[in-house]
Structure formats: structure tokens, C-alpha cells
Amino acid sequence: MNKDLRVIITGATGMVGEGVLHECLQSPDITAVLLINRKPSGVTHPKLKEVIHSDFFELSSIEGQLSGYDACYFCLGVSAIGMNEEDYYRMTYTLTLYIAQVLSKANPEMVFCYVSGSGTDSSEKGRVMWARVKGKTENDLMNLPFKKVYAFRPGYMQPTKGLKNVKKYYHYMSWMYPFFRAVFPSFVSTLKELGQAMIAVTKDGYPKKVLEVKDIIKLAKTAT
Template identity: 30%
Template structure:
């Protein structure tokens, strides 16, 4: 099993990478990253591709992932950290561009593409929907639409909507988390601890989240059934209990 990962130096990506590195069924992990990935250092089954332009993919990059079975797109950023235009580019344009390019490269072989969205995303926004919910919801919707395009019908998209991402009990990744995530863990750890104990549906422990994302990328690509699963079995909400 060959999986591709983006966002490997972030909070969710670090959790996913930890699970991929320790999953015997995964023989190869290709990481697309703007910078070296410390967590991957020394692991023979990992290939880190330093990639700068996530809106475009040269044949030299696609040739290295043409046999991929699945993708976890964990790249992302807070809407408060960048301009409106940059947020849309990172959150919407980049994953759609890669899904399109890789599906064409791997066709007709099925390709699972797992998009890390967020609780609060919606494909039917209202005037009260926050910007992140609108943009991520549009990415969810258009990934599903892309899979119905005859040229990309091998694409098997999934979107997961984690809530309060909680690394508190996932000590193995703490040393690899960005400084801002370590600070957030210290500041909001007590809040997450309370939510974890009284309202599990509002937190997403990274150990479990990393496993769910990896398993979907490595799975059979079929629609999911169950409470809290929407959009034709392709979107899993955090309140479903599948990722908390």
C-alpha cells in the first residue's frame, strides 16, 4: 500500500504520519512538503518531496506517486493567519488541483482522496456560516463533483470534519508539533480535557484521528454508512463518533 500525505509537519498531519509509519500494511509513504519533515527522518519507507507550488504538479513529481493507492490531504491553515485569498487558495485550490492531477495520473486505478475538513463546514452555507465553513464545504462539494466527471471517475473522495483536535494523549508526536500547536496545547489543554470528559463529540483525539484518516486512504473506497455520515456517504462529521 502506497499512501501520499500533505501537511505532515502540522498537528493533524503529524498524527497521520505517526500511524502510517507504524502500519505494517503501508509499505511506502510519499510526503509533499515545503520543508524537511523531522518525524520522517530515518524511515526507509518514506519519500519526502520538497514541493513549493501546490497548485501545479510537474511530471517529475507525479511520476513518483503514479502507483499511489490513497491520499490524506492534511495541509491547512487557520483563516486568521492569512488573507481571504490565500486561505481559499490553500484550503480549496490546492487540494482540488492535486486530486485532479493525481486521479488523471493513476487512472483507471481507483484513488482514495481523504480531505481533512472541519466541524462547521457545510455544503449549504447561510449568511451565518463562518468563512472557513464555506470554503471547506465548497472543497468537499467539488471533490465529490470531480469524482463524477468521466475523466476523474477513479477518484474516491472522503471528507472528515474533526472538531477540537486534541493531541493530549498522543505523546509520540509532541516533539514534532509546530511551536504554535505546543502553545495551544498548553493554553487550551484544560478546556480540551473538560470536553474530553463530558462531551467527546466535540473533540478529536489525534491518535484516533490519524488512524481513521489512514484507514480511509487505505480502504476500499466505498461509501460509508452510519449516523453523522452525509453527502452520499462521503463526509464524516465528528459528531458521528467515528473520529472521537
């Protein structure tokens, strides 16, 4: 079991990234966290270092700060709502693959954890635009020279209490979480479980590369 893990997190100013960051700061297995953000997260912690960088399509000026890490928890992403396929492809596929390629060169022994989504289309041929793009992103990440690549496909995620970047609609839905979990067990987890599952696969691996909600919940139990 590998302890004293050093991890990079992207997207920590969003709800998912903030939740994953919270679990990393709580975990005794994580000794250092590097955030790559466009704006400050507002979080301070002895484990935490933050690099503020405006252009994620050009990382050459900060590449020297990205080596020596065991994992990347890639939580950066945009909603497909209101976006055409070209723009969504650029912000989802092109951006993710560029950052991942930079990190794979700097850290060939890195475990790369990508937050995808329930319903992602691995065939890349379905009718749903976002699912096709996410599917291609997953598939091409798997071919990069990392130690391991895992695609996490969460559905509804119950937010972690006390965090500030919770999306507004969750405030109206959170009270229904026990009902959702009971009726839709293959679609509902917590943000806490996602973070714990990422730490678990970094430490001990997992036989599947694509992790659905049931896998996330199973892994989180091993972390606790």
C-alpha cells in the same frame, strides 16, 4: 480487505499531518508513504519517501513520482484567522482542487481523504467565510474521478505525545482533554483517532462521505 497500502500525505510538517504520518508509520497495513513537502519533515523511516517541492500550484515537474498510490491523506491547510476571503479561498479551495486533480489523473483508483473541519458549511451560503470555502472544497472534491472521496470534520484533537509540531495553545489545553471528551463528545477526538480512521476508510470504506467526530471515533475503533 486491502492491505499493503501505499499512501501520499500532504501537510506532514504541520500538527495534523505529522499525527497522521505517525499512525501510517505504525500501521502494518501501510507499506509505503510519500510526503510532498515544501521543507523536510525531519522524519526518517524505511517506509518513507519525501519529495521537497516549493510550488504546490505547479506540480508538473514531480507528477511522474505521484502514481501508484492507493490513498492521499490531505492534511495541508491554513488558518482563516487574519486572512481575507480571496487569499483564504486560494490557499484552501484552489490549491486543494489543483493537487487533487493532478492526483486523480495519476491514480484513478485512489481514496482521497480531506481534512476539513467541524462546522463546515455544505450549503456554501452561510455567514462564516471559512465554513463556506471549506464546504465548496468538500463539494467539488466529491465530483473528481477518484475511487472514493471522504471529508473528515474533526473538532478539537488531542495531540499525540512525543510529536514536535504541536500548536502552542494545545500545551495549555491538553490537560483538560478528559473533561472536553466527556462534556463535548461530538466535538472532541484524538489525532491518533483521525489517522486510524483515515486508514480504516482506505481499507474498508464507509457509508458516509462526510465524517463528523463521532464517525472518526467509530472508525478508529475498527482500526484497533
